[in-house]
Amino acid sequence: MTICSPKKSPMGVSYSLPRSISSILLSIGGLAVFLLFGSCVLVSHPIGSAVQAYFLSVDPFGKPALFRQSNARTDGHGEAVVIQTFAMSNGRNPLLSSVNASNDSPGLNSGANDGNFEDASAPITSINPNNTKAVDGGSCDLYHGKWFYDPAGPLYTNNSCPIITQMQNCQGNGRPDKEYEYYRWKPSQCDLPRFDGRKFLKLMRGKTLAFVGDSVARNQMESLLCILWQVESPKNRGNRRMQRWYFRSTDTYIARIWSSWLVHKTTDAFGFAPEGMDKLHLDLPDETFFDLLPQFDVVVLSSGHWFAKRSVYIHKGEIVGGQLWWPDKSRPMVVDNVKAFGISVETILTAISTHPNYKGLTLVRSYSPDHYEGGAWNTGGSCTGKTRPAEDSEVAENGFTKAMHGRQVAGYEAAVRANNGSSIVLMDVTGAFGYRHDGHPGPYRSLDPNKKTQRGPHGEPPPQDCLHWCMPGPVDTWNELLLETVRREFEGGGGGRTV
Ligand SMILES: *[C@@H]1O[C@H](CO)[C@@H](O)[C@H](O)[C@H]1NC(C)=O
Ligand SMILES: *[C@@H]1O[C@H](CO)[C@@H](O)[C@H](O)[C@H]1NC(C)=O
Numbered sequence: 001m002t003i004c005s006p007k008k009s010p011m012g013v014s015y016s017l018p019r020s021i022s023s024i025l026l027s028i029g030g031l032a033v034f035l036l037f038g039s040c041v042l043v044s045h046p047i048g049s050a051v052q053a054y055f056l057s058v059d060p061f062g063k064p065a066l067f068r069q070s071n072a073r074t075d076g077h078g079e080a081v082v083i084q085t086f087a088m089s090n091g092r093n094p095l096l097s098s099v100n101a102s103n104d105s106p107g108l109n110s111g112a113n114d115g116n117f118e119d120a121s122a123p124i125t126s127i128n129p130n131n132t133k134a135v136d137g138g139s140c141d142l143y144h145g146k147w148f149y150d151p152a153g154p155l156y157t158n159n160s161c162p163i164i165t166q167m168q169n170c171q172g173n174g175r176p177d178k179e180y181e182y183y184r185w186k187p188s189q190c191d192l193p194r195f196d197g198r199k200f201l202k203l204m205r206g207k208t209l210a211f212v213g214d215s216v217a218r219n220q221m222e223s224l225l226c227i228l229w230q231v232e233s234p235k236n237r238g239n240r241r242m243q244r245w246y247f248r249s250t251d252t253y254i255a256r257i258w259s260s261w262l263v264h265k266t267t268d269a270f271g272f273a274p275e276g277m278d279k280l281h282l283d284l285p286d287e288t289f290f291d292l293l294p295q296f297d298v299v300v301l302s303s304g305h306w307f308a309k310r311s312v313y314i315h316k317g318e319i320v321g322g323q324l325w326w327p328d329k330s331r332p333m334v335v336d337n338v339k340a341f342g343i344s345v346e347t348i349l350t351a352i353s354t355h356p357n358y359k360g361l362t363l364v365r366s367y368s369p370d371h372y373e374g375g376a377w378n379t380g381g382s383c384t385g386k387t388r389p390a391e392d393s394e395v396a397e398n399g400f401t402k403a404m405h406g407r408q409v410a411g412y413e414a415a416v417r418a419n420n421g422s423s424i425v426l427m428d429v430t431g432a433f434g435y436r437h438d439g440h441p442g443p444y445r446s447l448d449p450n451k452k453t454q455r456g457p458h459g460e461p462p463p464q465d466c467l468h469w470c471m472p473g474p475v476d477t478w479n480e481l482l483l484e485t486v487r488r489e490f491e492g493g494g495g496g497r498t499v
């Protein structure tokens with residue numbers, strides 16, 4: 001099934017406007033430039049009751065490009081994008097729900113439902129972190145647990161970190177609530193320690209950590225830099241191929257390489273696919289990062305959302321499918337975007353684990369859930385107004401996220417089975433972060449004093465980003481998970497290593 005097929009959209013209300021925007025953008029075409037998930041949600045509109053399409057943009061070096069409906073700016077690096085995703089909501093108003101401590105005790109969760117994020121139990125509770133086991137054993141499952149309110153607050157502020165991308169600087173952009181900065185993740189069986197910058201740098205002495213992937217990778221990298229900035233200001237040693245920061249005290253580099261899909265991409269004509277369109281070779285890794293692997297000791301991979309973008313899928317020299325593109329209806333499409341994502345994950349991880357000169361630790365950060373929730377923009381869609389993590393009853397099941405996560409885990413497992421001794425760890429954040437509908441910039445994605453932040457008179461939500469994460473915010477937890485995984489690997493203790 002082609003989950004993102006536009007054919008599924010009822011030609012209904014409000015479809016014509018975004019449709020015309022999309023054709024304008026696409027006709028800007030080959031030159032232009034309008035990258036995905038960079039940051040900016042241009043339009044958010046529902047199609048029928050369960051599908052939403054939105055536009056996002058970013059440039060490959062992570063600088064957000066702001067697009068407006070009538071005024072798409074292009075910078076020569078981006079591409080036009082239409083993303084469609086399923087987003088279903090139970091339609092509850094989170095503001096009416098209590099976030100009182102539940103009776104659940106962290107120890108009571110079995111934590112045995114691995115791999116099935118739907119079952120992850122993660123209500124918000126008040127937990128006394130002092131009363132729980134320390135992580136030292138290193139074998140505890142970090143991804144089943146709960147969010148709890150921690151009065152200690154965030155690891156940095158918008159004022160103490162100088163490199164927050166404006167689109168993620170929610171406080172700086174006027175977001176009025178702050179509670180979302182105070183929730184921390186508590187695995188059921190152990191504690192996830194608060195990030196210790198000195199400890200991280202010591203573990204990474206003489207080493208390089210690279211984030212590879214899309215704008216969500218950039219989001220995590222900047223979070224890590226902000227956290228580390230509190231103990232040491234790094235030097236910018238970036239170059240054209242990668243953004244790179246140097247921490248002198250421990251001779252540590254934090255790097256980032258842009259790779260939208262992680263697989264090899266071409267735009268030349270191929271078979272019946274015309275020149276100019278992105279063609280993804282699902283069986284070949286993206287050379288832009290793959291060739292650089294030997295320089296790295298730890299690699300964090302981030303991908304997925306670009307599979308909603310228009311593209312052609314090629315596997316073993318044949319066109320096997322396409323996203324928002326399939327001209328020849330008489331041929332069956334073998335690979336839809338969800339399957340393509342799974343294949344790409346297996347390809348990358350297999351290639352990494354058999355790379356002759358890379359013996360580092362690889363983390364696969366699982367699909368980052370977005371929260372364009374609600375059936376329609378005038379009946380409660382969007383993430384506007386979410387100020388606390390969701391409770392179990394409020395978590396909106398998102399069919400697309402679930403399908404993507406399922407394929408990603410399967411691709412990961414297949415690669416690990418065939419693995420030859422390198423360390424590949426799945427950072428399975430999808431379930432836990434499904435609860436963090438409060439952690440996105442929403443309408444607070446720019447400094448513009450005139451931006452819309454409230455619903456309009458007919459209930460239509462303001463333009464918003466419900467995909468990236470505010471900084472400070474939940475994304476900082478990814479780096480606590482990263483530190484814990486690196487610690488387990490480098491200090492021993494087991495549990496971090498999958499192989
Ligand atoms: C939530 O907690 C407050 C104070 O602890 C209490 O007064 C209130 O009744 C609780 N609400 C619910 C729904 O349990
Ligand atoms: C946890 O321990 C710290 C230090 O021992 C203490 O200051 C804090 O009050 C404790 N927290 C709770 C909730 O008991």
Ligand SMILES: *[C@@H]1O[C@H](CO)[C@@H](O)[C@H](O)[C@H]1NC(C)=O
Pocket residue numbers: 158159169171172173
């Ligand atoms: C940080 O946020 C506050 C509002 O909480 C704002 O006044 C301040 O200008 C922001 N600083 C930066 C550098 O964005």
Ligand SMILES: *[C@@H]1O[C@H](CO)[C@@H](O)[C@H](O)[C@H]1NC(C)=O
Pocket residue numbers: 354420
């Ligand atoms: C696995 O590693 C061994 C020894 O390092 C090597 O000889 C072998 O070719 C590798 N197998 C694969 C499939 O990479």
